[in-house]
Amino acid sequence: MRLQDYERALPKGSQGTDIRGIHGVACYSANFDHNWWIKRIREMGMAWYKLIDDGSGSVFDFANKLRRNGVMPIVRIFQDAPLPNRLPQKALDTISRYIREGVTRWFEIYNEPNIPLEWRPGQWEALAGRRKRTLVEVWLAVAEEVIARGGYPAFPAMAQSGRTPLLGSIHWYEDCFRIMANEFGDRARYIFEHGGWIATHDAVLNHCYKDESGEWHFECPYDEITQRDHPGLTIFDGDNSLMGHRVPVTLLKRHFGLEVPVISTEGGVFVPHGGWTQPDSRYPGYDYHGHAERTVAMYRWLERYAVTYPWFFGMCPWLLANRLMGHAAPAWREDGWWHDERGKLPVVNAVMAMGPPLSDPEPLPPVEPPVEFDRNITLAIREDWQDPNSPIVRVVTMPMEEYLRGVVPSVMTPEGPLKALKAQAVAARSYAYYTKLHPRHAEVNANICNSAHCQTWEPALATEITDQAVGETEDMVAKYDSQVVNAFYFANCGGQTKNSEDVWREALPYCRSVPCPVGGEPEGHGVGMCREGALELARQGKSFDEILKHYYTGIDVEEIVVAPPPPPPPPPPEPHRWRMTVERRPGPRLIVGTFPRPGIQITATDPWGNGFSSVSGSKPEYGPGGFEILIFHDATYMLQFLGETFEVEVRGDRVHLTFEEVEEVLWRVVTQWMEEDKMEELLESLSREPTYQDRFHIEYQET
Numbered sequence: 001m002r003l004q005d006y007e008r009a010l011p012k013g014s015q016g017t018d019i020r021g022i023h024g025v026a027c028y029s030a031n032f033d034h035n036w037w038i039k040r041i042r043e044m045g046m047a048w049y050k051l052i053d054d055g056s057g058s059v060f061d062f063a064n065k066l067r068r069n070g071v072m073p074i075v076r077i078f079q080d081a082p083l084p085n086r087l088p089q090k091a092l093d094t095i096s097r098y099i100r101e102g103v104t105r106w107f108e109i110y111n112e113p114n115i116p117l118e119w120r121p122g123q124w125e126a127l128a129g130r131r132k133r134t135l136v137e138v139w140l141a142v143a144e145e146v147i148a149r150g151g152y153p154a155f156p157a158m159a160q161s162g163r164t165p166l167l168g169s170i171h172w173y174e175d176c177f178r179i180m181a182n183e184f185g186d187r188a189r190y191i192f193e194h195g196g197w198i199a200t201h202d203a204v205l206n207h208c209y210k211d212e213s214g215e216w217h218f219e220c221p222y223d224e225i226t227q228r229d230h231p232g233l234t235i236f237d238g239d240n241s242l243m244g245h246r247v248p249v250t251l252l253k254r255h256f257g258l259e260v261p262v263i264s265t266e267g268g269v270f271v272p273h274g275g276w277t278q279p280d281s282r283y284p285g286y287d288y289h290g291h292a293e294r295t296v297a298m299y300r301w302l303e304r305y306a307v308t309y310p311w312f313f314g315m316c317p318w319l320l321a322n323r324l325m326g327h328a329a330p331a332w333r334e335d336g337w338w339h340d341e342r343g344k345l346p347v348v349n350a351v352m353a354m355g356p357p358l359s360d361p362e363p364l365p366p367v368e369p370p371v372e373f374d375r376n377i378t379l380a381i382r383e384d385w386q387d388p389n390s391p392i393v394r395v396v397t398m399p400m401e402e403y404l405r406g407v408v409p410s411v412m413t414p415e416g417p418l419k420a421l422k423a424q425a426v427a428a429r430s431y432a433y434y435t436k437l438h439p440r441h442a443e444v445n446a447n448i449c450n451s452a453h454c455q456t457w458e459p460a461l462a463t464e465i466t467d468q469a470v471g472e473t474e475d476m477v478a479k480y481d482s483q484v485v486n487a488f489y490f491a492n493c494g495g496q497t498k499n500s501e502d503v504w505r506e507a508l509p510y511c512r513s514v515p516c517p518v519g520g521e522p523e524g525h526g527v528g529m530c531r532e533g534a535l536e537l538a539r540q541g542k543s544f545d546e547i548l549k550h551y552y553t554g555i556d557v558e559e560i561v562v563a564p565p566p567p568p569p570p571p572p573p574e575p576h577r578w579r580m581t582v583e584r585r586p587g588p589r590l591i592v593g594t595f596p597r598p599g600i601q602i603t604a605t606d607p608w609g610n611g612f613s614s615v616s617g618s619k620p621e622y623g624p625g626g627f628e629i630l631i632f633h634d635a636t637y638m639l640q641f642l643g644e645t646f647e648v649e650v651r652g653d654r655v656h657l658t659f660e661e662v663e664e665v666l667w668r669v670v671t672q673w674m675e676e677d678k679m680e681e682l683l684e685s686l687s688r689e690p691t692y693q694d695r696f697h698i699e700y701q702e703t
């Protein structure tokens with residue numbers, strides 16, 4: 001399915017930059033004045049409206065009226081702590097009804113699966129080590145059901161939490177997409193090609209600012225403030241940003257070569273609780289008026305962003321209203337654009353004053369980190385390199401330059417001239433690096449194969465001059481628009497090369513039809529560099545980069561950007577010496593708890609690095625080791641004390657923690673019946689398992 005084929009709340013054929021949306025209310029009923037709210041939603045120019053259905057059609061009528069008024073509903077089918085359950089039949093029937101009656105095709109099934117509360121009691125613990133695979137399995141099954149009914153299933157939004165150890169959204173996305181590609185490649189591809197989309201919860205927080213020229217910046221972490229502190233930082237280092245969706249978008253592209261619609265169904269610029277917020281001290285804080293200004297600027301910025309990245313479809317900030325739209329609990333009362341008592345915040349009038357979306361938004365300059373590569377390639381070896389139909393017999397990873405020494409002599413006459421061989425080396429290197437971004441043999445976890453199906457490779461053919469051609473062009477590739485090109489080449493064009501779209505579907509700007517100095521019988525696909533022509537141009541005295549620029553229109557020959565070697569993996573976590581029990585109670589947002597004794601310092605750190613400390617015994621009303629930590633934001637907090645680290649999620653409630661010391665358990669390795677060296681071997685292998693680390697020791701007994 002192409003991006004333009006997805007149904008949107010726009011007249012067909014219009015330029016789709018209508019990204020404005022809103023998350024309605026956090027409950028699954030619609031007991032309010034429908035017409036009054038629809039009027040407000042339309043006045044604010046909303047094209048999308050996220051709402052929650054309990055699976056029985058509980059908000060069907062309201063969704064239907066929205067659609068009749070030109071607003072596209074996005075329906076989250078709500079189940080309390082659903083995972084790892086699939087959808088009940090009733091919910092599937094409800095989905096069918098939404099589609100059949102022309103209300104919407106857009107559905108979200110699971111929500112923030114990287115949070116323990118989204119799993120049935122006990123399942124998070126029971127599925128340790130298998131949570132992500134379980135999520136992938138149930139999501140694929142449910143997504144197939146939605147697609148079979150004509151709906152669009154969302155890959156579920158994670159709670160943005162960076163790379164924190166247990167809940168970190170970036171780890172969840174990376175692992176889920178890898179599992180999908182490696183184990184369920186065909187099923188996942190089918191879903192993403194037939195209506196699948198990506199839901200995210202892109203939270204701006206205060207990660208935005210206005211520069212001296214008055215222009216707003218929402219591209220954190222690619223903006224000046226973050227890059228000044230952490231040069232080279234990317235969204236894969238931390239995803240608390242309006243750009244957080246780049247994590248799943250990049251992974252989908254990397255593993256499947258696909259682009260699907262992206263809608264942020266929560267997130268946006270949060271209402272400042274109590275009138276002021278500044279979670280990250282590097283960026284300016286804001287009040288209610290700052291919230292209004294930022295929200296308007298965010299929508300305008302995204303309208304331009306969506307022109308540059310047409311897969312970005314919509315943004316539905318959290319939250320339109322709470323009690324006024326029927327959510328009885330006070331949990332989100334501070335988040336609503338309409339407050340229970342204060343009435344509408346300045347954001348409402350500010351968004352209404354925006355009018356319709358920009359009719360001709362100027363694209364944003366692309367927000368792209370430099371693509372960095374390592375210098376290796378993973379090669380699928382076929383039984384016979386000269387037969388592209390022979391089976392793949394093994395997969396090897398080798399240094400890129402070593403690989404190229406086996407490619408150049410197999411695709412071009414090894415005698416030279418050197419200039420033509422160098423042009424060939426650069427083309428082959430570009431083609432190979434391109435497969436690192438778009439693998440051609442993902443089914444065996446390889447980038448490329450050693451036959452003409454991809455690019456032939458036979459190291460036995462290498463000669464001194466072919467090695468020289470590779471060595472003198474080390475790390476050099478052809479780039480178009482700063483990106484490495486898919487450098488096609490072939491044997492002989494017969495006098496004129498071809499446009500890529502005349503042979504395949506895609507029109508590559510650097511594969512244009514150009515004249516060639518060599519005629520004769522055409523051989524090969526005719527797109528890109530002509531081998532006979534390259535040899536002739538070299539004989540005429542052209543340099544290797546002149547040859548390349550003749551066949552690849554508009555390219556530059558540049559060095560590839562090589563990534564620094566990855567940091568060493570972190571040491572395995574120590575087994576906990578303490579046990580944490582979590583209990584949730586209604587009440588204001590707060591962390592309280594008890595330790596068995598007073599005097600233990602505990603710190604809670606939020607995802608933006610702000611730490612809040614307390615000491616056990618300072619709040620004796622909770623017990624002799626009681627403590628209390630004030631919390632201002634819903635987030636995953638990292639708790640640290642006495643060298644221990646735990647994570648706890650706070651979601652508008654009061655969290656009671658009980659900490660107890662785990663008894664030290666030691667097993668003994670009995671020595672009487674075992675040789676001493678065997679015994680030490682056993683001890684060593686046990687200590688490689690994190691679970692058993694430091695649990696065993698050897699006792700030598702006198703005999």
Ligand SMILES: [Zn+2]
Nearest residue numbers: 448449453454
């Ligand atoms: Zn191949």
Ligand SMILES: [Zn+2]
Nearest residue numbers: 493516530533
């Ligand atoms: Zn030619």
